[in-house]
Amino acid sequence: MAFLLARHSLGDLDIWLHWRAGRDILAGTIPHANTYSFTAPDHPWIDHEWLFQVLIALAGKLAAALSALATPASIASGWNMLRVTLAVVLVLVLVRPRPGGTHTRAAWNGLGVLAALGVLWPRLTIRPELVSYILLAVTVPRVEACLRTEGDQRADLSAGLPAALDPRTPCGYLPWVTLLWAQFHGFSVLVPGLILLAGLLHPAQGLLSGRRKAMPLRRWALALGFSILALGLTPAGWRGWTYPLLVLGQFRGGGVDLQATISELAPLAQTINSLAWTLTAYRLLVAWGLLRIILSWRRISLLRVLLFAAAAAAAWQGERNIGLMAVAFALLHTDRAVPEIPGFPGLVGRRLRAIPGPAVPALAMLAVMGLWAPRILDNTFYLHEGVAWRSGGGLTPGLYPRDAAKVLAGAGMTRTFTNLDAAAYVLGNSPARLFIDGRTEAYPASLWGVYHRIKSGTRESLEELDRRQVEAVCLAFGGGAYAPLATALAGDSRWSTAAAGPGGILWRRAGSVAGPDPAPILTRAVDRTLDQAAAEPDPTRSADLYLAAARLARQAGADDRAHGALDRGLRRRPDHPGLLHNLGNLEMSAGKFTAAEGYFARAAAANPRQAGSLLNAGVCALRRGDPDAATRWFGRAVAVDPQDFQGWANLAVARQQSGDRPGAIAALDKALALRPGDQRLQAMRRQLRGS
Numbered sequence: 001m002a003f004l005l006a007r008h009s010l011g012d013l014d015i016w017l018h019w020r021a022g023r024d025i026l027a028g029t030i031p032h033a034n035t036y037s038f039t040a041p042d043h044p045w046i047d048h049e050w051l052f053q054v055l056i057a058l059a060g061k062l063a064a065a066l067s068a069l070a071t072p073a074s075i076a077s078g079w080n081m082l083r084v085t086l087a088v089v090l091v092l093v094l095v096r097p098r099p100g101g102t103h104t105r106a107a108w109n110g111l112g113v114l115a116a117l118g119v120l121w122p123r124l125t126i127r128p129e130l131v132s133y134i135l136l137a138v139t140v141p142r143v144e145a146c147l148r149t150e151g152d153q154r155a156d157l158s159a160g161l162p163a164a165l166d167p168r169t170p171c172g173y174l175p176w177v178t179l180l181w182a183q184f185h186g187f188s189v190l191v192p193g194l195i196l197l198a199g200l201l202h203p204a205q206g207l208l209s210g211r212r213k214a215m216p217l218r219r220w221a222l223a224l225g226f227s228i229l230a231l232g233l234t235p236a237g238w239r240g241w242t243y244p245l246l247v248l249g250q251f252r253g254g255g256v257d258l259q260a261t262i263s264e265l266a267p268l269a270q271t272i273n274s275l276a277w278t279l280t281a282y283r284l285l286v287a288w289g290l291l292r293i294i295l296s297w298r299r300i301s302l303l304r305v306l307l308f309a310a311a312a313a314a315a316w317q318g319e320r321n322i323g324l325m326a327v328a329f330a331l332l333h334t335d336r337a338v339p340e341i342p343g344f345p346g347l348v349g350r351r352l353r354a355i356p357g358p359a360v361p362a363l364a365m366l367a368v369m370g371l372w373a374p375r376i377l378d379n380t381f382y383l384h385e386g387v388a389w390r391s392g393g394g395l396t397p398g399l400y401p402r403d404a405a406k407v408l409a410g411a412g413m414t415r416t417f418t419n420l421d422a423a424a425y426v427l428g429n430s431p432a433r434l435f436i437d438g439r440t441e442a443y444p445a446s447l448w449g450v451y452h453r454i455k456s457g458t459r460e461s462l463e464e465l466d467r468r469q470v471e472a473v474c475l476a477f478g479g480g481a482y483a484p485l486a487t488a489l490a491g492d493s494r495w496s497t498a499a500a501g502p503g504g505i506l507w508r509r510a511g512s513v514a515g516p517d518p519a520p521i522l523t524r525a526v527d528r529t530l531d532q533a534a535a536e537p538d539p540t541r542s543a544d545l546y547l548a549a550a551r552l553a554r555q556a557g558a559d560d561r562a563h564g565a566l567d568r569g570l571r572r573r574p575d576h577p578g579l580l581h582n583l584g585n586l587e588m589s590a591g592k593f594t595a596a597e598g599y600f601a602r603a604a605a606a607n608p609r610q611a612g613s614l615l616n617a618g619v620c621a622l623r624r625g626d627p628d629a630a631t632r633w634f635g636r637a638v639a640v641d642p643q644d645f646q647g648w649a650n651l652a653v654a655r656q657q658s659g660d661r662p663g664a665i666a667a668l669d670k671a672l673a674l675r676p677g678d679q680r681l682q683a684m685r686r687q688l689r690g691s
Helices: 002-006 015-026 050-067 072-095 103-123 128-148 153-158 170-184 186-209 217-231 239-249 276-295 302-317 319-333 346-354 359-377 380-385 402-411 420-429 445-455 459-467 480-490 518-535 539-555 559-572 577-589 593-606 611-623 627-640 645-657 661-674 679-690
Strands: 415-418 472-476 495-501 504-509
Touching (some): 002 072, 015 420, 050 072, 050 170, 072 103, 072 319, 103 128, 103 276, 103 359, 170 217, 186 217, 276 302, 302 319, 359 380, 402 420, 402 472, 402 495, 402 504, 415 420, 420 472, 420 480, 480 495, 495 539, 518 559, 539 559, 539 577, 559 577, 577 611, 627 645
Parallel strands (some): 415 472
Antiparallel strands (some): 495 504
């Protein structure tokens, strides 16, 4: 299952930044300042992932050499193989047999790890976290063994430094794994944190188990001290120690909330348009973990319990932390002290014990895999979860602005503004210097505020591009954030289309370089994308390309061609939520509200967290005079996206038309709390309260 979940096409946006940085490091330059941006060229960069970037560069170069083609697709094939290898290694580490273990224990552990994959899968991407998960899985047992090691306390006190750094011992192993980990990822700070926590929990662990033992204080202190020291033994030097503090303060400031800008930083419950099943799996794992802890409370490791609790809380606060939560959950099941089968009392317990030990978890694993694997292989699972991954290798269709990057690579336009979906790919495949390349820690908060103002697509946005002397703008279609600025650029005579493709569009400043008329560029891009979609054998990838063709057609003002592309895509993949949503938009704009609501309903059935489809279905229901249906749609929309004031405002209108005046006032109050200065909402509340 780990192999299937990791064997997807390349959909990671940050990988191209690591590719660029890795090549620069191999050329002899480890960056200490931001060298990829024209807006913050001297901002300090603590590159805590340098060794991972070298690994990425080597894997990409090797794949390109083997294929004799240094194309993005050939480079990505090396990264895909590396990702699958790391994912399988992680699972093998988690399910490896313990000394003295039995088949029964192995089967229950395997079931726990399989359940962990239910929330781990979104983090099976080619990122440094994947290395961190492996190192965390091998570190936790050694932290416990460091404090569990038997021995004479006097001998412990007299042990010299060589013994404290002997990697063959559990305590001596810890500084070395910290040193290695610190070159790959900032999560290395977890090692001294776990050592410190284990020492603090040692007395309580003895009381809980009824087997008190003196703490090997010197061994513990040396392991802690050397592990802290190892954090600073990186090319970043002493800044390696300050990195965790920078991380804590980087998400807010300058009027910008990065958690609302970068999807993986958002709280898990606010991952709009994605992860419907994963949210359910998260809740199930929390309940399962609590049950496991309760049933084994006198035997289980307190360190693993607190790690699981902290990781579950961190995952709820930020989607990118669900990988840590999954590994911590799996570690609850690989603790050698827990019982092999949960100790259910009475008749249930006797009947469970009468079944051959491994049979129950083994059958459960087979059932889960039998239901899950086919949905992964035909991409139904990924469509339902709202992610761009597709089963198999290669590049995710329509995700990267490849045509735009090719033009940038040869046009000499260096000062380039990109949205976050385009930034890393452009950086990795052209010499352009960017406004912001996506790294949260490499830019001051004030610059993120300017980025947001430009992205809004207002008149001030274009003036800001002028002030910053931006020569080109590349916007990828990966997310909806491109639309306002794309509309503004298309309607401004100072900008013209320089390149277009299924992944996005490149605009150039008029007069900066010679370029053809933009209309044929978009038309040819639509034609090429339609041809690619028709030739693509995989139905889901073909549907993705038809959706990209429709986006390009709408950008060219050819709504009839867009409708035709969406219809053709829907014939290949009738449950594609993106196609259904866009067809609903076209029907709604044509005033066909019943047909549009049907498309939106099908989109929401395919992806239950697609908030825009739920909201638009409610609008259609209102327009056709069914406020009760609209109330249901809007209620589902605000449940998925409670921060959208439009959902609450529309819910207030629907409730008012249904005769639910108190409910309408409550919904309007929610909308005003999110948009307190909106005069239209204030007038509506005065009218409601006065009626």
